[in-house]
Amino acid sequence: MDTKKTPEKHLINYHRASIGHEEIEEVVACLKSGWLTTGPRVKQFETDFAKFIGAKFAVAMNSCTAALHLALEAIGLKENEIVIVPTMTFAATAEVVRYFNAIPVFADCLEDNYCIAPDAVRNLCEQIENGGKVKGLPRKHGRIRAIIPVHFGGAPADIPALAKIARKFGATIVEDCAHACPSFYTNSKGKLVKAGSEADVACYSFYANKTITTGEGGMATTNNPEYEDRMRIMSLHGISRDAWKRFTASGSWRYEVVAPGYKYNMPDIMGALGIHQLKKADLFMRQRAKIAGLYTRLLKKLDGIVLPSEKPGTISSWHIYPARILKGRNNVERDEFIERMKEAGIVPSVHYIPLHLHKYYRDKYGFGDGDFPVSEKLSSECVSLPIYPGMEKADVARVARTMAEILEGPRR
Numbered sequence: 001m002d003t004k005k006t007p008e009k010h011l012i013n014y015h016r017a018s019i020g021h022e023e024i025e026e027v028v029a030c031l032k033s034g035w036l037t038t039g040p041r042v043k044q045f046e047t048d049f050a051k052f053i054g055a056k057f058a059v060a061m062n063s064c065t066a067a068l069h070l071a072l073e074a075i076g077l078k079e080n081e082i083v084i085v086p087t088m089t090f091a092a093t094a095e096v097v098r099y100f101n102a103i104p105v106f107a108d109c110l111e112d113n114y115c116i117a118p119d120a121v122r123n124l125c126e127q128i129e130n131g132g133k134v135k136g137l138p139r140k141h142g143r144i145r146a147i148i149p150v151h152f153g154g155a156p157a158d159i160p161a162l163a164k165i166a167r168k169f170g171a172t173i174v175e176d177c178a179h180a181c182p183s184f185y186t187n188s189k190g191k192l193v194k195a196g197s198e199a200d201v202a203c204y205s206f207y208a209n210k211t212i213t214t215g216e217g218g219m220a221t222t223n224n225p226e227y228e229d230r231m232r233i234m235s236l237h238g239i240s241r242d243a244w245k246r247f248t249a250s251g252s253w254r255y256e257v258v259a260p261g262y263k264y265n266m267p268d269i270m271g272a273l274g275i276h277q278l279k280k281a282d283l284f285m286r287q288r289a290k291i292a293g294l295y296t297r298l299l300k301k302l303d304g305i306v307l308p309s310e311k312p313g314t315i316s317s318w319h320i321y322p323a324r325i326l327k328g329r330n331n332v333e334r335d336e337f338i339e340r341m342k343e344a345g346i347v348p349s350v351h352y353i354p355l356h357l358h359k360y361y362r363d364k365y366g367f368g369d370g371d372f373p374v375s376e377k378l379s380s381e382c383v384s385l386p387i388y389p390g391m392e393k394a395d396v397a398r399v400a401r402t403m404a405e406i407l408e409g410p411r412r
């Protein structure tokens with residue numbers, strides 16, 4: 001964390017990518033090499049990433065959404081099959097289920113970490129198995145095919161509990177690790193492991209505001225060679241393995257289309273960024289943790305808010321620092337609070353408006369207010385504070401001071 005003093009009035013944005021000279025030089029070297037699309041730099045990034053996560057395979061793509069899509073394709077998701085998804089997540093987690101005309105069944109989240117509630121998932125699975133009524137589930141449906149837990153803001157979902165449920169109901173776990181590069185949880189053997197390392201497939205995001213970035217980009221990791229093979233082929237038009245090599249001397253111009261695939265491959269310009277961002281992932285995590293710790297120290301005296309914390313046996317990536325502005329306990333409510341922060345030159349964000357409250361899911365499955373009370377409560381109170389590696393200590397202090405002034409100061 002940079003401790004140098006900054007003038008009071010500059011804008012504190014929600015995020016800022018940390019790009020060093022290593023990334024810039026590698027991108028320039030890539031441009032000068034004349035090879036811009038998928039190639040040696042992406043291969044290197046994949047090898048390094050698999051090692052970093054502790055998975056056997058990694059397949060780079062141009063987004064985490066693409067990775068989630070191909071993860072579901074690789075496990076063989078079929079029309080009308082069910083995928084259990086938290087409602088408290090970004091659009092991507094559920095939209096990929098709809099790509100297959102499969103059914104996303106939403107589950108509520110835990111109040112203390114915003115992650116999918118294992119009890120809710122178990123109840124849903126039991127209800128579905130017993131032919132009970134499940135909100136949003138059409139009468140005609142297939143079996144429960146997968147569960148997609150999200151490590152919300154980097155706080156790990158309870159994977160051991162979810163894996164047990166998945167085993168019982170014959171479902172596959174596709175971890176949405178968009179926020180979790182890296183996060184850690186304690187596995188069923190009591191060992192601290194990286195989020196995604198034990199998933200059937202795990203999908204990471206390198207979108208501009210993520211813990212490491214390639215501008216846009218994603219990665220799927222797996223320990224299953226069949227999933228790896230299928231995702232690799234489908235990420236490049238469904239043509240034979242290592243199709244990117246067909247324009248190189250070591251490859252062959254011959255290729256065969258084995259399935260109608262997609263154009264999801266990651267170009268080497270992005271791989272160039274990824275190689276060096278990944279080397280800094282642990283450093284970035286420590287820097288984020290320091291900022292989170294400072295927020296908590298500075299804000300804990302305010303009694304109308306709830307601050308995030310790590311559950312025992314977990315380590316967060318601190319991609320998000322979600323605070324709650326409790327209703328009726330402060331001078332202003334959450335929405336006005338955000339406007340006042342913006343007036344003061346600070347840009348917070350909100351994660352998320354639960355998916356079941358969006359027009360598409362309301363219209364398609366008949367969801368409405370009150371269906372998932374915990375997510376709705378959190379959504380109406382939460383505010384994500386600016387957090388990024390390199391954020392100056394003085395800026396963290398200014399955010400905390402401004403919050404106190406708005407929440408506890410004189411009303412307007």
Ligand SMILES: Cc1ncc(COP(=O)(O)O)c(C=O)c1O
Pocket residue numbers: 062063064065066089090092093150176178179204205206207216217218
């Ligand atoms: C929880 C979650 N899943 C998936 C995604 C999709 O990531 P991408 O933008 O790389 O497709 C995001 C993006 O913000 C996300 O927050």
